[in-house]
Amino acid sequence: MSALLEVDAVSKSFPMGGLLSREQIEAVVDIDVTLLQDRPEIFTIVGESGSGKTTLARLILGLETPTRGEIRHLGQPVGAGRFGAQRHAFMSAVQPVFQNPFEAFNPLKRVDRYLASTARAFRSLTRRAEIEAAMDAALVDVGLSLEEIRGRYPHELSGGQLQRAAIARALVCEARILIADEPVSMVDASLRMAIVNLLRRLRDDKGVTVIYITHDLATAYYISDRIMIMQKGRVVETGPARRVLNAPQHPYSRLLKASVLSAADAGQGNLAPAQDLFEASQEALEVARDSRMIDLGEGHSVRRAG
Amino acid sequence: MRSYAFFALKRLIQLAVVVFAGTSAAFLVAHFSPISPVETIIGRVSGQSSFSPAAIESLRATLTELFGFDEPLWQQYLNFWSRFIRGDLGPSLIAFPTPAMELVMRALPWTVGLLTVAIVLAWLLGNILGGLAGYYQNSRLLKGFGVIAIGIQPIPYYITAFLMVVLFGYIWPVMPISGGFAMEIRPAWTLDFILTVLWHALLPAASLVLAGIGTWFLGMRALVSNIVTEDYVTYAELAGVRRGTIVGGYVIRNALVPQLTALAMALGGIFSGTIITEQVFSYPGLGTLLIRAVNGGDSGLVLAVSCVAVIAVAAAIFVIDLLHPLLDPRVKVG
Amino acid sequence: MTGPILTVEGLKAYYQICQFGQHLEVRAVDDISLQIERGEVYGIAGESSSGKTSLIKVLAAATRPPLRVVGGSARYDFGGKGIDPTTASEAEIRAIRWRHLSYIMQGSMSVLNPVRRIERTFRDFAQRPLGLSGAAYRDRIEEHLDHLRLPKSVLRAYPHELSGGMRQRVTIGLATVCRPDFMIADEPTTALDVVVQKDVLSLLRTVQQDMGASIIFVTHDMSVHANMADRIGIIYAGRLVEEGPTRTLFTRSRHPYTAHLVASLPVIGDTRPRPALEGRPPSLANPPRGCRFHPRCPLAIERCAREVPPLEAVGQRHRSACWRAEDVRPLLIPGETGQTAMVQA
Amino acid sequence: AIGQEEGAAPPITEFPRDQTLILQNPEPPATNPPNFNIWVAGNGAGWSTGLHQLVMDTLWFIDPDEGLDGPLYNQLAAETWQYNDDFTEMTVDLREGIYWSDGEEFTAEDVVFTVETQMETPGMTWSAAFSDVVETVEAVDDYTVRFTLQEPNSRFHALFSVRWNGAWIMPEHVFSEVEDVMAFQFNPPVGLGPYTLHSFDPNGYWYAWEKREDWDRTALAEWGEPGPQYVIYRSIPTPDNRLIEMANGNLDVIHDLTPEATFSIIEDRETARGWFPGFPYAHPDPTLPMVIFNTQRAPFDDRRVRWALALMLDARAISMASYRGAATLSAIAMPPTGTHPDDYHAPMQDWLIDYELDLGNGETIQPYDPSIGSQIAEMVRPQFGEDVPTEEAAIQRAFGFGWWRQDLEAAATLLEAAGFTEGRGGWMTPEGEPFEFEVNTFTDGVINRMGTMIAQQWTQAGIEVTPVADPQIFASTLPLGDYDVATAWSIETWGGDPDLSYFLDSWHSDFVVEPGERQPARNWQRWSSPALDGIIEEVRTTEFTDPRNLELGRDFVRLMVDEMPVIPMMAYNVFSVYDTEYWEGFPTAEERPYANIVNNWANSKYIFTQLRPAGQTEGD
Amino acid sequence: MLTTIRDLFRYNIEFRIGSILVTVIVLYSGLSFFSPYAPEQIYVVIPDQPPSLTYWFGTNSRGQDLFWNLSFAFRNTLVFGLIVAVLSRVISIVVGMTAGYMGGMTDRVLMFFNDIFVALPIFPILILFYFVLRNDLDTYTLALIMACLGWAFDARLIRSVALGLRHREFTRQATFAGMGPVRIMVEEHLPYVMPIIFSTAMANMIWSIGFEVTLGVLGFTNLNIPTIGTTLYWANSHSAMLVGTWWWIMIPVILIILTFLGLFLLAVSINEHIDPRSRLRRMGGAE
C-alpha cells in the first residue's frame, strides 16, 4: 500500500509583528498524517477555532510552505514551484472545497466557467463538446446537471447547488483528494445532509479521499473513517472516527464531545458547561510541550504528558 | 512598540529613496530645460539699453563661468548632491547669488498657509457634507448639494478662481483681489497683520475650497453609501445610538482612512493649485516663483522648488503610512 | 404584568421591488401569527432564505425598503405600554430600544465598529438607556462583564483583537446590559466551535433567566433549538408551518418539514443514514400554490397543491399547518436508537 | 522713510489716496524682492518697481516723446557730453548741490567709483560695457569727470543716457564699505532721485516710495516738485485684475492692457483715458513690430521673395486683427513715434509715394498707398464714432502715414521671377517643393494676433504658413536664428532723437555670425549689406547731435525699403491707461506729449513733476 | 449587449440622461469635421457677437464663430482626456492589480516605483516637455506624458481593492480551477475594480483637462491647437469676461459641466449594471 499523501512532522509558525520581532505563532506543530492510495477514506479534522485546521489544509494544498517537515503527494514534495508543471499535476489531483459556497464563486461571474476552466486546464481538453461532457459528468456525480448550471450566476443558485457545483468542479479534474474546510458550516440543516451524504457517496462510488474539516462532531461521526482532533496546533487524539468519538481519551476530546448539543434531551435546556473537562483540557494544553502521542492500538493514539 | 519603530525606520528609508529618485528626476528636468538663465539675464540687461555686441559677449562668458555651466553635467550632478547633503540647494541663477532655498523659504509660508488651510477646509467640508449625504440619502438639501458638486467638479479651477475675482472684485467689489496683505500694514505678528492676511486669503481660499469640495464630497458620499450598509452601522441604529454618534463615529470615521490618504496626496501635490491661484489673485507663493524660475531657465530655483515638492509628497506619503496603523487598528504593522 | 409580551397577528412583510419597469414582490413574511410569553425563549427554525431574518427585522422595527410591512400587526406590551413596531414612530421606537427591546444581530465580527474600542461601543449603546454616568456607569458595565465572564481588559480592546467567542459574548453583553424585557437574536452562535457555542448559549440563557426576559431567536441548527428554546416555531417559505413546545416538536412533530429537520440531525453514536431533503427551496417571489412545502413533501396529496393549510391547534400549545398533520410520524426518534417509524405514504 | 530693517517696530501707516500715486509695474513680482542692487546682472532685483524711476539717477535722459523742454535732459550732468575731436575722450560737467538720500553730497567720485567698480567686477550689469570701452576715468575736480576711451567712440555717452534705462550712478560712500558688491542687497537703497523706499511687499508685488523731504536737492527738482507724497508700484500679472483695480480706484496708471479691455474701461470710466483722447488710445513705443526674415535661409535671402511676401499682406486686416484697428502703421523701418514722424515719415512721404518697385520682368509698380490710414479710420468709425479722428494730420499720427498696397499679382510676378511656380495646391519653391514655413510669434498680445493674421494672409495667398506661438522668441529663437520668419522687432530707437545708433550699430556685418551660432542683439534678421555697413561706419564718426545723422537715417530707410530684410508693420502701441480721478497732469498726445506714459521706463520720472491732485489745478 | 443598453435606456433614467448628454457632446465634437472654417483662422466672422440665431454660441474677439471653434476644442480636449484616462487606467490597473494580487516582493517593488511617480513634480516636468517639444507637443504627445504621470495614485487605490480580493475564497477557487494569475486578475478581480476604474477615470479626466487648462491659461501649450485650455487662454488674453464677451468663457464651461454630468450619470448606471446582484435587485428576484 503506497501513500497517497504524507504529512511528515510538519510544523508551521507565523511571525508576529515586524521582522525584528521574535514572537511567533505556532499554528501547526509536528503533524503526521498518511493517506493511503488504495483506501479512499474520509479523514476528519476537528478542533477549536484557531487550532490550525485551516493552516494545515493550506499547507497540504501547497499554499503555505511548512516551517519544518515535509508534505508529499505520491512521493513528490508538495508546493515546489508556484506555477510549475509539478504543481499543475498536483492541483489536478488535490482540490479544495471551500467553506462558504456563496463566497467561493465570484458573484459577478457565471458559475460554469470555473468548471470549464478546470476541465481545460487539468484535463487538457480543448474541444467544447469534450469540456461540456466532462463538466456534465462531474455535475451528474453530485446530483446536478450542466443544464441546471449553465449560464447561471451564483446568486441564482441555492447554497446547496453552489456547494455541489464547487465539489463538481473539484471532480472535473478527477481529483483523488478533496480538502473540504468546513464545507457545511454555512449551509442550513437540510442542505447539510445533502452535502455530507454526497461526500460519503464520492468516497464509496468514486474512490475519492476527503479531508473533512469541521466543527460538527455529529457529521464527523456520521461520515468519517478516521478523525484527528487538534488543539492549539497539536494533534491531541487521532484514530478511527467512531472509536475515538465513542470513547474519547484526551480531556480536550472529551470536552468537545461533551459540548456537542444534542437533540436527545430536547426541551431540557441542558447547557451547563462541562467546567471540569474545560479545566482538564487547559491543563493538558499547558503541558503539551512535553507530551507525546501514545498508541492505543487500532490506529488510535492520544497525547499524553511525559 | 519596537516593531513600530522598525516599521517607521523602513518607511523612512523608503522616504529617502523616493526623495532621491524624485530629486534626481527634478535635476534632470531642470537641466534639460532649453532655456538658459545666462540668456535670460543678458536679455534683460541688454534689451533695454544700448549695449554693444562685444559687451554682451563678455557678459555671457562671465555668467557662464559664474553659474558653473562650463562643467560637465555629471559633475554638476555630483556637486548638487554634495551640496544637497549639506542642506544647501545652491544659488538661484536669476537672483544670483541668493541661495535658491532663501527664495523658496520666503514664498513657502504663503503657499503652505493658504493651500493647507484651503485644502483642509475643503476636505473637512466635503467629507462632512459627503458623509451626511451618504447617510441621509433622502435629504433633498443634500441631494441638491450632490448635484451642485457634480456640476462644480469639472469646472477648471482657473474659471472658478477667475469668476470669484470678477464677482467679488468687480461686479460687487468687496474683497481685495491681489496680494497677501494690505499695503499699509507691515508684516509682523500683530493682530492687524493677521487679520489682513486672513482677509486677503479669503477669496483665494474660497475658490480653492469651492474647487476641491466637490471631489471630496462625491468621494465621501460614495464611500459612505457603502459603509451604511455595513452591519455595525445597522446594528448601532437598531440600538438607538445617537444619530450624531453614528454619522461621526461609525460612518465617517470608517470612511476616513482612504480619504486621509487622499488628503495627504492633495497636500503633497499642492503645486498644481498654487500656480493658478497666485496668477489669478496675485497671491504670493511658490507658484509664481516656479513660473519665474522656469521662464528664466533658473535650474537652481526649479530644482529647489521641485525638491520641496518631492519632499512634500514623499513626506505626506510617509506620514500617512505612519499614521495608517494608528488610524485603522486593524492594520498590522509589518 | 400578565398576557403575552409580544403578539403578532397576520403579519405580512414583503420585499417590494420596482425597477426596470418590472414590479416584484418577495413574500418573505407571509401571514404569520404568534405570541410570546414573558420569560419565554422562543426559537425560530427554518431553511435558509425562508424569511427568518425578515421576520426578525420587522419585530425589531428594522424594516427598511425594499422590505415593507403590508399587513397584520405586531404588538409589544412592556409593562402596560403597548407599542406596535410596524406602525410606531421613530421616536417611540427609540424610546424602547435597548431599555425594553434589544437585538443580537447575525455575525459577530461585522456588528462591532472595527475602529472603536469595546469601551466606546458600550458607551454608545448603553450609557443613554442606562441613564448612568461616571463611576456608577463604569461599575455597572464591569459588573455586567463579570457576569458574562469577560475580563475587564476587553473594554480596551478593538473588535479584531478578540476571538470569535469573545466577540459574540461582547455582542450579548451589549444586548443585555440594559436588562431589556425582550431580546431578539439572529443566529447568535453560527460559526463558533462547539465548546464556545455551548458556552455562549448557556450564558445567554442564564442572563435571560436572571432578568426574566423573553427571547426570540433564530438559528437553523436544530440541536441548539433543542437546548435553548422553550417553544419553537418552524418557518417554511415565509410561513409559520408549525409551532409548539420544544420537546413536543422534537418527539411528536405534526408537520412533515419539521419531522424531516429533526430526522436529518446526525447524532454521535448513531450511524443510520440520514436522508436529505430533495428539491429546491421555493422562490418567495413566486411561491407554489397551496401548501408551499407540497412539491418536496413525501406526504403531499392533491389537496395540498390547491389549498393553503391553516395553522391550527393539534395539541396543547401546538399548532401545525398541514392537511395531513395526523399522518406525520417522526422518521427517527432522537436518542431512541434503533426505533424506526417510516412515514406512511 | 525707512527700509525693511529687521527689528524696527512696525508702524501702521496709511497712504492717503490724494497724496498717493499708484502705478502698475509691468514686471512680474520681483524674484528677490529685498534686493535693490540694480548694478548686479541677474540678482533678482526688481527694476521698474519704482527703483529706477524714482531712486536712481544718471547723467542724461533722452525722452522718446517731446520732453518738457526738448527730449534731451541734462540730469546729473550740467550740460551735454563733450567729446574731443577724435572721440577718444569724453568730459562731463556735473551739477552741484545734489545730495544722496542719506545726506551725502553727490560728486565726481561717485561717477568714477561707478565706472571703476563695475570694470573691476565682472558680472555687474555695465561691467562689460565699460571695460570694453573705457581706458581710464578720472575726477578732474569734484564736479568734472573725464573718460579716456580705448578707441574712438562717438556714442559713449549713450551708456549714461537713459531712454528706458542706463548706467546708474552708485553711491560711493555706501558701496566702498561693502566687501562683496555682488552679494550686497542695497536695502534700503540710497539714491539721487526725489523718493526713498517707504516699504515693500516681501513677496515683491508692490513697492511704496515716499517723497524725500529734501527733494529739492535732487536733479529732478530742476523740472519742478513731484506731486505725489507717496508712489506705489504694483505688479499685477493678469490684465483683467489691472482693469478691475483701476475700476475700483486702486490704480492710477496701467502700463498695458488688451485693446478690448482698454476700450471697455475708457467707455465705462469717466476719468480713465489713454494717450490719444479717442481711438486708437494707445501710445506708440519707439519699437517697431515687424516681420523678420531669417536672411541666412533660402529663399528669404532673396529680396524678391521678401518683397513678394510684403505685397501679399493687407495692412488693414492686420491692423484690425492685431489692434482692432488701433495700430499706427509704418511702411518704413522707423517707428512712427516720438519725433520720428516729423523727422522721417512726413518728409519721406513723397519719396514713398513715388517709389517704384521693379518686378523683375521689366514691369514696375508704385506699391505705396498713403490712404491706408484713412481707410482704417473709416473701418473703425462705425464702432467708435466721434472718437476717431477726421483730419488727415491726426489720422496720420494715429493710424500711420500709409503702407504698401496688397498686390497679389505683383507678388506673384516677383515670386515667379525668383523661380517659384504656382501649382494647384499653392506656391512651389524653385526646387519643386511646396513653399511652406512657420512664423514664430509671441504667445499673446497684439504681436501674436499680428503674426497669426500675417500667416493666415500668406496661407490664403497660396503658401502654407503656420503661426507658432513661441515663448522663447527673444531668448533663443531669434538669437540662434532658429526660425524662418518671425514677428518681433529688431528696431528700437531713441524716439526723441533721429539718431539710429541705439540699434543700428549692432547691425554691422562684423557682428553677423554663421548660421547656428548665437547672433548678438539686435540684427535678428542676420542681414548684412555693404551699403548698410557704410551708413553705420559714417554714423560712428558723426557726432550724436550732428544734423548729418538725420540724412544717414533717411539713407538707411531708403535702403531698407529697397532690400526689405524686414517688413516694418507698425508702432508697438502700448495700451497704457491712466485715471484722472486722483491725479492730473499726465502727458497726452493732443495737448502735452511731454513724456512717454509707459511707466516702467525710467524716463517716466518727469511725469511726477507735472502731477497735481485732481481738482486742484482749476482751483489754483 | 444591445438589449442591455436598450433596457438600461428604457428603465434607467440616469443612463438615459447620461447617454443623451454624452451623445450630444460627441456629436457636437464630431461636427468639427464639417466646420466651414479652419480652427486657426481668425477674423472670418464679425468679432464679439453674442449668441444669436446666426451664431449659436456667439463669436469671439478673434473673429471666430464659437460654435465651430468650440467643436474643435471639444474634440481635441475630449480625445486628450480620454487618451490620458485610458492609458493611465491601463498602467494603474496593471500595476495596482499585479501588486495587489502578487503581493510580497512584487508588491513592494511596484509600490516603490509607484511612490516615486506620486512624488514626481508634474508641473515642472510638463513645462519642460513643452519647452523641449514646443510645436511638436500635440494633443497626443501631451496626453502620453500626462498618462505616464497620472496613474500612480489610482494604482494605489486599485491595489488596495486587489489586496482584499486576494484573500477571497473565489480567488483560491479560481487558482485551483487552473486559471493563471493574468486570467484571475482580468476575469475575477477586474469587475470588482471596475467602479474604482470608472470613478478614477472620471477624476483623471477632470484632472488632465484641468491641467491642460492650467497649461493653456499659462500659455505653456501649443496655442495653435484649439482645446478648452487654449480657448480660455485666448478669451483671457482678450479680457473676455470683463469686456462683456462672457459667452466665450461661459459656453465652454457649461459644455464641460454637461459632458461630465453625462459621464458621471453613465458611470453610475453602468457600475450598478456591472454587478448582477444589483441588476437583479433592480429587476427583482431572490438572492
Ligand SMILES: Nc1ncnc2c1ncn2[C@@H]1O[C@H](COP(=O)(O)OP(=O)(O)OP(=O)(O)O)[C@@H](O)[C@H]1O
Ligand atoms: N497568515 C497568517 N499569519 C499569521 N498568523 C496566522 C496566519 N494564518 C493563520 N494564523 C494563525 O494561526 C492560528 C491557526 O489558524 P487556523 O486558521 O489554521 O485555525 P482553524 O483551526 O482553521 O480555525 P477556525 O476553526 O476558526 O477556522 C491562528 O491563531 C491564526 O491566527
Ligand SMILES: Nc1ncnc2c1ncn2[C@@H]1O[C@H](COP(=O)(O)OP(=O)(O)OP(=O)(O)O)[C@@H](O)[C@H]1O
Ligand atoms: N434586500 C432584499 N431585497 C430583495 N429580497 C430580499 C432582500 N433581503 C432578503 N430578500 C429575500 O427575502 C427572503 C427571506 O430572506 P431572509 O434573509 O429573511 O431569510 P433567512 O431565513 O434569514 O435566511 P438565512 O438563514 O440565510 O439567514 C429571501 O428569499 C431573500 O432572497
Ligand SMILES: [Mg+2]
Ligand atoms: Mg479554519
Ligand SMILES: [Mg+2]
Ligand atoms: Mg438570516
Ligand code: NI
Ligand atoms: Ni516697452
